[in-house]
Amino acid sequence: MGEQVISLAAKGEIEEIGGKARNLMDLMAAGFPVPEGWVVSTSAYEQFLDRNGLRGRISEALQDLDLKDAVKVVRCAESIRGWMMAGDLDSELAERLLKETAIFGPSGLWAVRSSAIAEDLEQASFAGQQDTYLNVTRERLAESVKKCWASYWNDRAIEYRHDKGVGHLDAGMAVVVQRMVNADSSGIMFTSDPITGDEKIMIESSWGLGESIASGLVTPDRFVCDSSNGEVKESKINSKTQAIFLSPEGEKAVDLPESERNRPSLTKG
Incomplete structure (x- = not known):
């Protein structure tokens, strides 16, 4: 079996680290300021399934599942998640995560992301x-x-994999553990139009953490840029009444002052 924990500063095959982690590694290698982190590999996931005898139980639960019966799908999913949470995690893996993150101090906060x-x-x-x-x-x-x-x-993931013909136990699951950054502003960038496929860069941004965009708390600013030179071709600055920031208690939504609401959350420079 392969390594259970791989640094984002290293190189890894997509079969071991998943799509998100591979993209983060590529960005880091290209010199972009990517927050430090590690990948809990697909090998660790497979070992967890085997360690807890879950592969056979999951396969049996899915074998006769009527995917047209939404109630049964929900109940089946709940059962599998319960088995996963009750499973015994390799103590060496848990200790490795504590060791790797110790360099950032006991008060550091982390993002745990699927890959x-x-x-x-x-x-x-x-x-x-x-x-x-x-x-x-x-x-x-x-x-x-x-x-x-x-x-x-x-x-929803079980139904989607079935619809796309992806085997439930064939596609591995890695996890990214990445240092949290209390961002002044955050956003989402597409390197092509997600609807039309046109080659143009589209950016949506807002103040604070990106969760305010993902959760629908705000209507973000929107920028359309030329993919060849980065020149801003279109922009729409929306009124952003709130933002989410880190606090000792976790994420906290705060009301923004009037002076910040209509100010661009991203500027050129």
Whole structure:
């Protein structure tokens, strides 16, 4: 079996680290300021399944599942997630996570993010099918990794894999553990139009953490840029009444002052 924990500063095969982790590694290698982190590999996930005898139980539960019966799918998914959370995590893996993150001090907070092998297939996009956990303390890392693995077995992900012809036990699941950054502003960038496929860069941004965009708390600013030179071709600055920032208690939504609401959350420079 391969390495259980791989640094984002290293190189890894997509079969071991999944799509999201591979993209983060490529960005880091290209010199972009990517927050430090590690990948709990697909090997660790496979070992967890085998260690707890889950492969056979899951296969049996799915074998006769009527995917047209939404109630049964939900119940089946709940059962599998329960088995995952009750499973015993390799103590060496838990200790390795504590050791690697210790260099950032006991008060550091972490993002635990899914990185499934099937996340960015050409014929399907599995982004958003699994869960992300933010503001995770070192003491909760091992539990959060299991929760991330368990989210692979939510009802919407089971139905989506079936619809796309992806075997439930064929596609591995890695997890990214990445240092949280209390961002001044955050955003999402597409290197092509997600609807038309046109070659133009599209950016949506807002103040604070990106969760304010993902959760629909705000209507973000929107920028369209030329993919050849980065020149801004279009921009729409929206009124952003709130933002989410880190606090000692975790994420906190705050009301923005009037002077910030209509100010661009990103500027050129």
